[in-house]
Amino acid sequence: MKFDTIEDVLAALEAQNYVAERGLATTLFLALKMQRPVFLEGEAGVGKTEIAKVLARLLDVPLIRLQCYEGLDVHTAVYEWNYARQMLQIRLVEATGRQDQEAVIQEIFGPAYLIERPLLQAVRASESGKAPVLLIDELDRADEEFEAFLLELLSDFQITIPEIGTVSAPEPPVVVITSNRTREIHDALKRRCLYYWIDYPSREKELDIVRHKVPGLPEQLARQVVAFVQELRQADLYKLPGVAETLDWSRALMTLQRVDLDPATVDDTLGTLLKYHDDITRIRGRTGEQILARAKAER
Ligand SMILES: Nc1ncnc2c1ncn2[C@@H]1O[C@H](COP(=O)(O)OP(=O)(O)O)[C@@H](O)[C@H]1O
Ligand SMILES: [Mg+2]
Structure with missing residues (x-):
């Protein structure tokens, strides 16, 4: 669905049973037009996460969600090698006495052994033509290092996997970042985004x-x-x-x-x-x- 005016956005949200103020609809409208991430802050339960779900339904694209927590690291957020499967393959290779070690290494560091986590999924989904909604939920719970990493990702939407290569999103995903404000998010990250504070409703x-x-x-x-x-x-x-x-x-x-x-x-x-x-x-x-x-x- 394409939106020509802020009223279109308001009506579309309402049709999805989401009641929004004009200010929020304006932010979403601009974020979509300008391809900028939205940063939503507010107390728990004021409808931040719901926005991402509603947007995905409206745009008819998948929703990819990254729930942040303390200790969340790049591996859990981006990709991980399927270590157990790699080990198993090595055992099998040993048992059958295969000699082509280099080929085996290539194989076990190939796509079939890669576990895609939300950020890689989002970039990949965009690569295949349909930019998803990427929800980075409760960023205030993650550590500051993760924030720094995210800042980098948001600037170019590309991810380099040393063994495989670089994946990049021709069209950026629609990014919704939320925070319950248990700590301040850095200015650098906020500057990339369009900001909106969702207050308790009137x-x-x-x-x-x-x-x-x-x-x-x-x-x-x-x-x-x-x-x-x-x-x-x-x-x-x-x-x-x-x-x-x-x-x-x-x-x-x-x-x-x-x-x-x-x-x-x-x-x-x-x-x-x-x-x-x-x-x-x-x-x-x-x-x-x-x-x-x-x-x-x-x-
Ligand atoms: N403006 C709104 N319009 C419709 N439903 C809302 C609105 N704000 C909150 N809700 C509902 O309240 C619940 C909590 O919203 P949620 O997005 O999970 O809050 P938050 O992420 O801010 O903690 C959800 O069931 C959501 O549908
Ligand atoms: Mg939430």
């Missing part, structure tokens, strides 16, 4: 998301849920609920066939919204009741 936006994602939820309950969560985000908590939690709560209430929020239901279902015991203890009971009263008073 009340209107969140209600819109709930309507799209939990279609059967009674309208009155949807309003109460969203108002409650919005109030809850003003509380002093260790971990505030994201949109993911609002949706979970909505689905839980629908499963319980509620049409109206009451203090007991709130207490019993807090575990869908809050994931820390201290936070739950803080809200359960009196405080939760007050938040509920305020939420219900809003019109």
